Amino acid sequence: MRPYRLLNISCVVLLIAALVFPFTSFGGADSQIPKYEPKTASYRDIQLLANALSMVQMASREDVDKRAFLYSALDGMAKALDRYSYFVPPGMAGVFMNSMRDRYIGIGIDIARTDDGNIEVVSTVPGGPASKAGLRPKDIIVSIDGKQITKMKFIEALKLLSDIGFSVGSKVRLSVRHKDTDNLLDFTVTRDFIQLKTIEWRILDSHYGYVRLTGFYKDTVTDFKKAIYEMEAKAPALKGLLIDLRNNPGGDAESSFELSRMFLNPGTIVSFESNFPGYNVKIAANGEPTYKRPVVIIVNEGSASASELFSGAMQFNNRAKLIGRRTYGKNAVQNFVPISDDAGLYLTIGHFFLPGGVSIEGKGLIPDLPIDQNTGEEELLSKAIQLIKKCE
Structure with a gap:
């Protein structure tokens, strides 16, 4: 389980270093925020x-850990920045790093804190325990194993769901409220080994390639190109491509930009505005696109972060049509910033914007062809093929 599979700021960091995020080469967890000397807090502060x-x-009791007050203050500072930021206390960095792996023992969900302090499901891993149990994107988790979410820090909720000490077959009890309802639903979900498969592909209607991306990782573009090659070898007369990004929570932003370059003519993919002065940058497509057939992208409320950047760049550049449901709505970029040997802050360090300076934060992308949540899979794919035929 991941804390909202956040844009990998490596990309921006490397770009800034080169002239200039994780999202960072845009790549990894080892990326650093731009070197910037902040204004020193005043002595009075x-x-x-x-x-x-x-x-x-x-004023506290003798049996209370005095450091807990400092940690609460640090967490409060981070939360004052925005809902994505939080303090990672000593001993919890391992929980944070484990939550970012592409293979782990858990229930297969990505979570984020909402503006009002709740914790919501961003996406579920297709075929994973949470998805099979009936959890959905935008569900509000009210309690975990009987412990109220509102009384715990985000990192504590993360620990209850993704700690490395859990074993396959162990269970977790969740009380959940579906979007736009007040009814509480109780789920008992059995943890399993989660192996995130980046790409799945097949041929639809003899002439249309279908590729499902469950996340963006360093090898995603290489695997995507391989899928295209194998589909064209199997069906040389392909007329177009369906890219399924439903429940894709994002990941490595650079991979999403690299994938965009396969389809886009020269121009802006996204722009990055840093919270650190002097580190704004535009990410662009500069060469000739290698794939020129029509494209339709399938999205839903579980499509977030890097997957929204790819979809948005394709839509705003009139290179693809979107079908499905409004996406999650996140373009904020986070990075882990160590503040001691065993503690740190997970902070928002900037935002990505689509061409024209469009922000999707809290709004998401609106599909060109909206599809009702109750639409079956076969009907959805049929409508997607009809849409792509109109683009031929």
């Missing part, structure tokens, strides 16, 4: 924090 911390610690 530091003294205010120190005085408050000292008074609260003195």
